[in-house]
Amino acid sequence: MAALDRVKVLVLGDSGVGKSSLVHLLCHNQVLGNPSWTVGCSVDVRIHDYKEGTPEEKTYYIELWDVGGSVGSATSVKSTRAVFYNLLNGIILVHDLTNKKSSQNLYRWSLEALNRDVAPTGVLVTNGDYDREQFSDNQIPLLVIGTKLDQIPETKRNEVLTRTAFLAEDFNAEEINLDCTNPRYLAAGSSNAVKLSRFFDKVIEKRYFLRDGNQIPGFSERKRFGGGTLKSLHYD
């Protein structure tokens, strides 16, 4: 097999929402037997066929970096985590459908990852305010996944799904709602699997096929250049 090219996707979310189970499901198509607290970062690899079924089909490795922790941690912990946010190509935001706070924290998570300053020790520069415009211009593909769908009673399901639809719209991202202990949600051919595939395709496209001298800017640079289309080269 030819050397497969490399793509990095972060998996972010509060502690206990099910990121490790999700990553295991995405990479091994199996349910994780004994989930335990993630310390630091755990990586797993998924082999993805870009443009499956077409003549341009190519196989890529997608690295899923599952970063543990809480969004309210001390600055020193955030600085430590920031080392994993280097060179990222996509972000999967995971929230727990039974826990509203975890959905709200996604805004802070995405800002933490996207606003990473390029300073050597990874100090975060912005004050973390949520600004909708940032997400509409964002070049890094986002995907919102809600877990523990099975624990929502039927009566509340509509209300929860409406709320998450708004959430995904805020991020300008697609959303998938599932239960990480049941592989059938991501069964081949289901709408979830299609969305997932589309997301990974988008990540790969942004990484490899828009490299015509432009590069994906960090947010601090956006603010400095007043949100214009000027992009500078420091990627790769």
Next chain:
Amino acid sequence: WWSSDSFEVRQYVVQVIFSVTFAFSCTMFELIIFEILGVLNSSSRYFHWKLNLCVILLILVFMVPFYIGYFVVSNIRLLHRQKLLFACVVWLTFMYFFWKLGDPFPILSPKHGILSIEQLISRVGVIGVTLMALLSGFGAVNCPYTYMSYFLRNVTDADILALERRLLQTMDMIVSKKKRIAVAHRTMFQRGEVHNRPTGFWGMIKSVTTSVPGSENLSLIQQEVDALEELSRQLFLETADLHATKERIEYSKTFQGKYFNFLGYFFSIYCVWKIFMATINIVFDRVGKTDPVTRGIEITVNYLGIQFDVKFWSQHISFILVGIIIVTSIRGLLITLTKFFYAISSSKSSNVIVLLLAQIMGMYFVSSVLLIRMSMPPEYRTIITEVLGELQFNFYHRWFDVIFLVSALLSPVLWILATTLS
């Protein structure tokens, strides 16, 4: 503050219980202040004391343990049906041990009946005093260590960068090995060798004679991955530690930091003095007869020859002193509890933890009332003595000193053990 960032405490009743416990504990402290300041009629104060005490004991001994049992039981799926029954069982076990607690301690005079306030208070007092002494002992040792910048190792940006580079290299190695495993699995899957491991008796015999060529390599790689993941976790924790130390160093250079550093020196002297006094108390078997305020005033009057109205000043000074003690102990306790809550809570057990914290807080406050008695001049002590009944107060002070000493001496030992083992 106590509903942490990530985990909701969903049950309304838990929130109510915690708030009520906190409110009644604070009312007790208010009553002490009223006692000193002479607010309200003395008989009405007495009434409020009794009322407050009854309510607090009711909550601490009956309600909170029952609810803790209830929530623990509802987390265990097996016992879901008979939740109430099992909760009662848990509560009865708790009451049994609670009662047994009274036996080894010489805390009661035999003339008290079975279901009197003194019985309950004495036991609650023992638990609470132990808690207070443990926290104080730990605090006495931890406080200078935290405040003083003398203990800070020097951390440079280069150190952090080097460690981060190692961490990322380890992650890259993990990624490359996982890629190999993933590729191998995929080829096996595509070739139709979908079996993972032969099962059953014949399967075992078969696996001895014929071995799939790729699979041994795979398990070897998997072991390497496990080892590397463990290494990455260690490196991550070390990096986090370095970042935290660097932040502390920067903080210590600021004005606030310098101020706290200065305070730290004072605190260390105070802590050393406390440990010293605790040892003296135990060795020479004495319990302080007079409170600090009266002694201070005596000293100033006798040695410095300054004459002033003892009664007037003793009231105000004891008010300030007692106020400071109350405020710092509440603040210290709440901060410790919050840290504890963040560290150990998970979405399943947040209810139980909040209730446990309410229980600890209630017991802590009741016993601080017990101990505060010693810091007040005699004329204000009487109300506490009256309300709490005839407890052997001296025992509690001795017990506090012992546990304080033990905790203060053990904490550095445990700390060193913990850091060398990890």
